[in-house]
Amino acid sequence: MLSILLLIPFAGVLLLALWPGRPAEGRMRTVTLLVLGLQMAWSLVVLARFDPGNSAMQLQESFPWVDILGLEYKLGVDGLSLPLVLINGALTLVAGICTRDIDKRPRIYFALLLVISGAVNGAFLAENLLLFFLFYELELIPLWCLIAVWGGVNRAYASTKFLIFTAASGMLILGAFLGLALYTGTVDFSLTPVTSERLAMGSQLVLLGALLIGFGIKVPLFPFHNWLPDAHTQASTPVSVLLAGVLLKLGTYGLLRFCMGLFPEAWALLAPGLAIWAAVSVLFGSLAAIAQTDMKRMVAFSSVGHMGYILLAAAAVTPVSILGAVFQMVSHGLISALLFLLVGIVYRKTGTRDLTVLHGLLNPERGLPFTGTLMIVGVMASAGMPGMAGFISEFMVFRGSISAYPVATLLSMVGSGLTAVYFLLLVNRAFFGRLAVTPLIDPVAHGRLDVNLAAVAPRETIPAMALAVAVFAIGLLPYGLGKLSEAATTAMVQLPALAAALQTGGLG
């Protein structure tokens, strides 16, 4: 059942690779969309077969692969990974739909898109550390290619930076996994929590530290965020959608599944520091976003801030906070994808994302009024307006964390307020006022004030509309997602080792 979620995208890759002749971009796109549609449909089948009341791994499949290395092909899904698998299915489909005008090598472009989707599915479903790592690394090179080949003007710089950072992330994660085998003297790479009886606390801290930095780069958390704004700025819109909506979640998933799940005692020990780290990351991301004049960099820095909430929730380790972390992963995936889609439309129509140049795009006649309306919906959701996905997730994170770490939570709330500041700056500068795509210092000297922007066709906004509907749906009816994940997230908090460590102040 779960292997089909890997089989569909990789079979799609084969299909594209073996397609005879030199097929047109449109045909490749159609095939890719069909494959991604099938993958999404199968994800829904998995959802239908999933038992939300059961906190354990379900629908498991396994066979030994390379015994001597401890590599076992073992897949399973629980309330933590299923929402992310669904998000991956939905956002890869959105990325495929909004891909346009691939002027070079469309076959490879779409094949890479499918590889990423399959690898992400694999990473979320893997029950073996090495298998997770294989899939984690598998999405790295395709993403690098998507930025390096189909990216913007400075794509070489951005893609290299991305490669260096994420390769370091991969090495640290692999190092931690191998270190675990070395310290424990076994090649058991299953998801069994490591206790003090098996491994000394010092060793646990070293391994957890490596994992934290490794996943911290991927999330990204301050100060390992440096690659993200450049990667987003140079990536095309569909790649940004995938990067923000899905790939960053590999990092947060890793924090919850591996950092907290494998080293519960060390996690409990480091948790107060992690909460402070989360608050710093939230505030840094928000303040840096305020200073941006490129719309895409602003949204990218907002991701740095909003990912900090997940670390805060994970540090608090309460049932509500961990459930809030799942909500935040899903809602951030939808909201950031929505925002990047809309920034992409603005860029395609105006040729710029510069907030000192764009004005009045909400103009009803000659601007991008519907895009602007959806942008306002997106920024409201991101700022945590009640009734939308951002509110319910942030509320749960803060509600679940404030009793454990009041100061860090309050500082993170300030970050939430700052979200409204920078996104209102964005909307005010780019969408309100008189329509213009020029600096307003001296319009005659600096460029044309009256512009003829091409109208946005309804089909261009359909993916964004669908995401906006999903944002409202989760905000108004959070029960479905909550029911899906609650059993698993509660069980994570109630892990005997973790519960014991928390009760004794984290010293095990």
Added chain:
Amino acid sequence: MPIIPADLVHSGGMPSAAELEAKLLGGETLLANTPDHLIEVVDVLNSYGEVLDAYSTNLIFQAERQLLLPFPLFKYLDGDNSPAKIWRHLNHDRINFEYAEYCMKAMLWHGTGGLDAYLDSEPFAASCAAIISKKTRRDPLLALLHPLFPSFLIELIRAAATTHALGQFWRVMSDLFLDLARAEADGQMDSIDAVVEFLKAGLVAAAANPITYGVEVAGEHLWVLPPEAGLTFLVDVAVPYVEAVFLRGMPFLGTVSFNAQAHQISPDQAQFAYGALYADPLPTMGSGIPPSLLMQDMYRHLPERLHSWYLQRTRGEGDVRVKICMSFQKSMFCVTNAAIRGTFPHPLGSTDPQARSANRAYAAAWASRLAVARTDCLAVKPPVA
């Protein structure tokens, strides 16, 4: 000049005051003579003529039949209060008469010319007193209001007089614009210069038309603007209208939002430059704003030829009101051109140095005002079509 210049939203490409002056003195048209411009001007004036017909009928109805009505709920229905008409009105299947009232208020507020002077005269005060006396006898609300606010009803009568005068002015202009469209359709007009000449001839022919206004109160006919006042079409209504609506206007929301408290607006009302010739065709963050209302009305009567022309450009139907506004501005420059041509102090071909000097001063005065208007649309190929 306003503190924030009117050319804030220009895209450049405007002719200088000297160029405009030279064109006016040389008998050239301000708007470049192109086949596209001819289609735009003639067809938009055709549509405007239809709209002005409706405005004129309604303004005259309001002034004659709704005078001093405390609650003029049906003032836009032209006396037809049938359920079908009320439903069409509520369903907004109607002309936006609010725009006509807006123009009337602009005229009343800026108050220039002979009409305004008459509205402050003794004979007008006497007329008002007679009307108010008769009205208050039959209407207890008016009888209560008048002693409390003695200038209120008089001001309402001033507004009604301006309303009626504007209705009469637009009656003439509506017929003129529709005649122009018919003449062009008959093949009698093939250039912008011919359009300007036609308009000039129409304005000159109507120049001396008397402007009068009387009402029936309790079965008795009372004059508000009597024939003895000597008010005429061109000097007392047309020129103040051009001054108030084409040139000065009001810094309303919808073109560019000006903030009087931040001293962004000139304290001298005479220096205002927010009129139709300066207006930004792009509606900015507002619906239902006056220029948009007029464009909606003209859209209802758009000739098929101009409609197809719009569909082939920019966003087609999507930004049609902006395009109508741009064409409308071009046509209003033609009307202004005709008015200037028809009111030169001396014939343009005069060889008398004094006459030439007077003409030059007249042209220079106009050119300086028009230099900051949206004259970028006058070129053969405007910066943005």
